[in-house]
Amino acid sequence: MFATEYQVNQVDSLPQRQLASRLALLCHNKIIDHASIEIPDEKITIMDTMDGSIYPRKMIDRLHEIYPRSRHAILKTGGTAPYLSRSDEVNIYLLVHLRNVCGLNLPVYSDQPEEESQTPSVEQEQVLVSWNQE
Numbered sequence: 001m002f003a004t005e006y007q008v009n010q011v012d013s014l015p016q017r018q019l020a021s022r023l024a025l026l027c028h029n030k031i032i033d034h035a036s037i038e039i040p041d042e043k044i045t046i047m048d049t050m051d052g053s054i055y056p057r058k059m060i061d062r063l064h065e066i067y068p069r070s071r072h073a074i075l076k077t078g079g080t081a082p083y084l085s086r087s088d089e090v091n092i093y094l095l096v097h098l099r100n101v102c103g104l105n106l107p108v109y110s111d112q113p114e115e116e117s118q119t120p121s122v123e124q125e126q127v128l129v130s131w132n133q134e
Contacts, residue, residue: 006084034066041069045097047090048072053080071097 011019044067048060064072073093078086098104 004079007081041067042071043101044070045093045101046070046072047075047082047093049075049078049080049082049086051077051079055080071100073097 014022046063046067053060064070075082075086075089075093078089083090
């Protein structure tokens, strides 16, 4: 099932009141005062995809301006919900973020059978190498 189909199924299963409140939050113009977030830029990871999302490019660019020293995790595909369609890559970025920022040494889990998951894939290696070079 594709991420879009999954999201449509989830929306269809929501009660009307809950759907209305979620849409209201999504469409609200209120600007959050980023100065009130007391986290250093270096401890922030911004995850983005190259194939677009529902968020305007201007907003994403502004986010990068607000947190100039943050890490950027760029996925080739994934759209608005990469955590659904590219979950393995998102999990790798999260693990690297937690290791670098929090000092946690978490094991890597995969959907692959155990004998195949012992060695990282070429794609996983590229993510880890490019991430650590920043």
